Amino acid sequence: MELDFSVAWTYLPVMLEATLLTIMLALVTQTIGTSIGFVFALGRTSRFGVLRFAVWSYVWLFRGTPVLLHLFFVYYAAPLFGVTLDALPAAIIAMSLSSAAYNTEILRSGIQAVHKGQIEAAEAVGMRYGRIVRRVVAPQAIRIVIPPYMSNFISHTKNTSLASVITVPELMLTSQMVYSSTYRAIEILSVAGLIYLVLTSCLTGLQLWLERRTSYEARGMSRRRRRQFLGASDASVRMEA
Template sequence: MNLDFTIIFKYMPYLMKAAGLTIELAVLGIALGILLGLLAALLKISHTPLRFIANFYIWLIRGTPLLVQLFLIYYGLPQFGVKLSAFASSILGLGINSGGYLAEVFRGGIEAIPVGQTEASLSLGMGKFLAMRRIILPQALRIALPALGNQFIISLKDSSLCSVITMSELLQTSQRFASVTFASTEFYTTAAAFYLIMTTVISVVLRSMEWRLAVENRTRGY
């Protein structure tokens, strides 16, 4: 078997553009996931009937594959009169999926904060919402940062599944060029290298953020 990776250089601009789209999908997807996950976490720890909706959402998302969720959004919603583009469907699918997992991450972070801090905030005249926003959530997000970073990496890799709904991200672009040039090994290896580089950079950035927060905590005496 003769491998010729020089063919990759001809298509490199297209692969880099597709890699940029992959990052965009992951960033927008995780941003939506943070909003949905935080909302679901707050509803789950509330003492209202809305916690059952949050529990159902978490149960449904964690119990079904992302691929099925993408198919339902892109091919299923048009049957109900809701037609979304492949880009919008990809972001919605990634966001809804990551939100189901981040909900438990945020819930664990919130419940890890000593209840005495909430009681002290209320004794100072803060309302529950203000205490949650100013005192509890900043600390909970710091605790949840490692798991949040892991979910971002997972979303970046899971974005490859968006190729099945005609999204021209990194994997589908590599598949298209591989089928034209018959250089499957070269293009799939290059795609794997792109994913590895992106996840490595994210890991380094997250590790740096965790180290800086740890230093701040030690300085403040936490």
């Protein structure tokens, strides 16, 4: 059988529409997972042992079980507890919980990489915990976690294809429906793979931009910091003179 990509071209608008749902699912679940993961990462570094153990147990459970199982459990087991969810909300909940477990450990590594002396110095000048996190911990942790975080984001984007098993009409399920009716599996799946490659390539480009943006060596001093530095240098010269 010869390849005929004209079929894929005919159904390309349908596949691109499904791609929008894939993008939405990836962005929403990663955003929720990052928010939960940041709070849990702070819990993992807490001085309270009970809180650390509770968060560790959550991470252990969700990192140790497949995303596919999370999807099945939320979609099929939730009705046993009186909660019935449509496919898309179930996928968002399941994939957000899974994303949160991975992001917890990624963000924890960045938080713990900040030297304790800086936190103690901030406490010594009277800064509250929330302000220490915003002004001292988070800016340094973000720079450290960008490579592992974006790598996880790329994997998470590809994992949205698993939502097809609970009938979420994202790119993979739509592709399956198209090749089931056209019997052109190779052509349709090739186009689907190309679309996923474009999505992940955009995320890779975003990672490189963020790394350059947060690299002090690459971007040097800001204009404000440069003016302050030059002003201080001029003042010291005048004092010596």
